Amino acid sequence: MILPIIIAIVIISSIAACLAGLLNIAEYFFANYGPCEITINDDRKFTVEGGEKLLSVLINEKIFIPSACGGRGTCGLCKLKILEGGGTLLPTEEPYLEEYERQNNVRISCQVKIREDIKIEIPEELLNIKEYSCKCIEIADLTYDMKLFKFQLLEPDTIDFIAGQYIQLLTPIYEKSGEEVYRAYSVASDATQKNVIELIIRLMPGGICTTYCFEYLKVGDEIKLNGPYGDFRLSETNAPIVFIAGGSGMAPINCLLHQMKNENINRNAVYYFGANTVNDLFYLDEMKQFESQLADFKFVPVVAAADKDDSWDSESGLVTQAVERNLKNADQCEAYLCGSPGMIDASIEVLKKLGMNEKNIFFDKFE
Ligand code: FES
Incomplete structure (x- = not known):
C-alpha cells in the first residue's frame, strides 16, 4: 500500500519539477x-x-x-x-x-x-563602493592549501578601508568557468597601506575563484576587485579581547592586529587560532612579532589532530576546548570570531556558557 503512494508522489513531484523547468526555459526564450x-x-x-x-x-x-x-x-x-x-x-x-x-x-x-x-x-x-583594477605582485605559499596573494592597486591606485572589512574579487571568464563571478575575501593587510591589498585564500576543490587564483593567476596579471564592505571591526571600548579564528579567518584578525599596533591600542588580547594539523598553521612568525610589538597580546595556536610525530607541545584539541580551558572572566571580555560557520557557532555557545554577553561577540562567517 505504501509503495504505490511513494511511486505516485515521486511521479507527481517529477512532473511538477519538469513543468517548472519548462516554464523557466519558456520564460528565458520567449518572455519579453x-x-x-x-x-x-x-x-x-x-x-x-x-x-x-x-x-x-x-x-x-x-x-x-x-x-x-x-x-x-x-x-x-x-x-x-x-x-x-x-x-x-x-x-x-x-x-x-x-x-x-x-x-x-x-x-x-x-x-x-x-x-x-x-x-x-x-x-x-x-553607492560609494568602487571598482579597482589591480596587478598581482606576489603569490606565496602559506600551507599546502593556503596562499597569500598581494595585489597592487592601479586605478584608482589607493583604497580606504577599515580594518576587518572585505573586498570582492572578480574572477574573469577562464577555461573552467564560462562566466565572471565575484567572491568575498577579508583583507589581511595593514589598512594604512593603501596601495596594496593582501588576501589569504584557501583552495576550495572545484571553487571557481580559488581554482583560478591557485592554477591560473600569475604574478603580473591584472584583475578587478570592488569594495570595501562589511562592519566587522574593533569596538572602541577597553574590554579585554578574545580573538578566535581558523584557516583563512586569520586574514581579518591579522588586519585588526595591525590596527592595534598602529593606533597603540593596549587592550589585553588573546588570539586562539585553530588548525587541524601542525601543517595547517601559518603566520607563526608574524604572530610572534605582534607579541613583541603589542603591549598585552598572546597568540595561542591550537592543533586538533596533533599526532605523536609532530612533537606538538602546545594546546591541542578543538579551538573551543582551548578557549574553555583558558578563558577567565569572559563576562568582562569582547570576542571577535572569524572562520567557518560551524566553528563560529560552536565558539558562540562556549563563550556564552563562560558568561560572555552575546552583544559583545562579533563575528565574520566565511560561508
Ligand atoms: S549574492 Fe544574493 S544571496 Fe548571495
Whole structure:
C-alpha cells in the first residue's frame, strides 16, 4: 500500500519539477518584458532590458552590493529595499529575511528578476563602493592549501578601508568557468597601506575563484576587485579581547592586529587560532612579532589532530576546548570570531556558557 503512494508522489513531484523547468526555459526564450526603468533613491534613473536579475543590472551600472556568494542565492547579503515593482517574495529569498525585513520590502536582489519598472533604495555608503583594477605582485605559499596573494592597486591606485572589512574579487571568464563571478575575501593587510591589498585564500576543490587564483593567476596579471564592505571591526571600548579564528579567518584578525599596533591600542588580547594539523598553521612568525610589538597580546595556536610525530607541545584539541580551558572572566571580555560557520557557532555557545554577553561577540562567517 505504501509503495504505490511513494511511486505516485515521486511521479507527481517529477512532473511538477519538469513543468517548472519548462516554464523557466519558456520564460528565458520567449518572455519579453521590454525596457524597464530602474530608479534608485528617487534620484538616479536608468533603463535596462527586462529579464535580468536586479543584482546583475546594478553591477553592470557599477553599483556594487555585497554579494559574497556571487549571486548564487546562498549568502543572503545582497539585501535591498524594493519600493515598487519587485513582484512577490520568492521561496529562495525567505530563509534570509527576518519578519521585519519582509514587512519593509527588503528583498534578496540576486533573486529578483526585472519584469517591470522598479524603484529601489540603496544606502548611501554602498553607492560609494568602487571598482579597482589591480596587478598581482606576489603569490606565496602559506600551507599546502593556503596562499597569500598581494595585489597592487592601479586605478584608482589607493583604497580606504577599515580594518576587518572585505573586498570582492572578480574572477574573469577562464577555461573552467564560462562566466565572471565575484567572491568575498577579508583583507589581511595593514589598512594604512593603501596601495596594496593582501588576501589569504584557501583552495576550495572545484571553487571557481580559488581554482583560478591557485592554477591560473600569475604574478603580473591584472584583475578587478570592488569594495570595501562589511562592519566587522574593533569596538572602541577597553574590554579585554578574545580573538578566535581558523584557516583563512586569520586574514581579518591579522588586519585588526595591525590596527592595534598602529593606533597603540593596549587592550589585553588573546588570539586562539585553530588548525587541524601542525601543517595547517601559518603566520607563526608574524604572530610572534605582534607579541613583541603589542603591549598585552598572546597568540595561542591550537592543533586538533596533533599526532605523536609532530612533537606538538602546545594546546591541542578543538579551538573551543582551548578557549574553555583558558578563558577567565569572559563576562568582562569582547570576542571577535572569524572562520567557518560551524566553528563560529560552536565558539558562540562556549563563550556564552563562560558568561560572555552575546552583544559583545562579533563575528565574520566565511560561508
Ligand atoms: S549574492 Fe548571495 S544571496 Fe544574493
